[in-house]
Amino acid sequence: MGASFRHDARSFKEKDVSGLSEEDLSGLSRLPLFSNLSDGCLRKVADESRIVRYQRSDVLFGQGETADWLHILIEGQVSLAGSVRNSEETVVDILKSGEAFIVAAVLTGKPYLMSAKALATSKVLLLPAAKLLNDLREYPELALAMLSCLAGHFRTLVTEVKDLKLKSASQRLALYLMSLTPRREGSAILHLPHNKILIAGRVGVRPETLSRVFFSLKKEGVVSEHQTVAITDLKRLAAFCHEGAEII
């Protein structure tokens, strides 16, 4: 590993970093961000990138650090959290495989507004920001792919701002619970995949009030005990939180 492949002051543990295998490369071409790129562009990006493996609870970067790397989650789960002085952190987003983050900081050359932490063993592609900026000039197709990716994330955030301003905490918790199942009618038994602090941040309530918000959903047919939640009528809960009604 060259001295140039350092993550701010923190260098990666050598064993956790590797170049891309042919298998990684074919995996990349299936990611939404890279699926429409020419072979030449894809290979260039791959050559410039490294794969880093993180363990659960590893911090990928901290809020306020310089955005030297574009991160793309290949496998695993990563949370993005923000904080302000003297206050607790809040989870802004929980990323799934295939998502690039945090594109905006890398493009503006400004510090990260959020920190990133692995919620599970994760495999992340890191592309140096300086190389990305050159590649965007050389390959307009990459710039278009990045535009489309950023536009999607932007719309997710607009929906989140609207939910925070227009919906109650119970409605937001209901939306979060609905996001855990693909089913849309009948009943469902769910296992909460995140701890209470993470869920509170995601929903936008203080951790100490989450139980009260869960309790308020009882009258909408939601019963919870520890990490298990039963929804007696998915249609009724969807109506309660206006699910999918954002753009009507």
Add this chain to the structure above:
Amino acid sequence: MGASFRHDARSFKEKDVSGLSEEDLSGLSRLPLFSNLSDGCLRKVADESRIVRYQRSDVLFGQGETADWLHILIEGQVSLAGSVRNSEETVVDILKSGEAFIVAAVLTGKPYLMSAKALATSKVLLLPAAKLLNDLREYPELALAMLSCLAGHFRTLVTEVKDLKLKSASQRLALYLMSLTPRREGSAILHLPHNKILIAGRVGVRPETLSRVFFSLKKEGVVSEHQTVAITDLKRLAAFCHEGAEII
């Protein structure tokens, strides 16, 4: 005006639409979005665009409509608001001159997540979405400019989500008040430029609770009467709302 220049089902009033004058063109080259474009690219965008003039309270487009046009505010003030079924609207953003909106809907070809309304007499550049998408392929410099613009808006929204989740309503109102003056020490007398409903939406509280939030700022040295607000100590108020502390 050709039949092709229609805004969804609604066609513009002919008198309010015009092509770009040489003066408009030189104005465009000073906008952040267009400041680094070659003459050829700028002229092409200008040729494809129209200037539309809106009166105060005119609706530019509604939530849920197809995003057929990239809008760029040349002069005036425009609010972006969102709503969910059976609920009031909330103001997500108030745009100033030079800002492009809503880039993300145009790029993804999805419906607008917000509606736009003129808060004052406004002059808006409209570029057809289909032509923009072609121009992005032809002019990588335009794609880079759009990426940078979208990245900036994305960061604004991240900050808004963090403020909504981590700050109290009084802190958010204090931040809004601070945004109305460039001064950062001593005292200030401000005239509120928006009505209470708009301010409530911007701050993320219900209109009926705004007075209570104003009242709670009294102990931080904020006195208000009708549209006039006096801040007795700007430094103290900045400390109260952790202004500028987002990325520390």
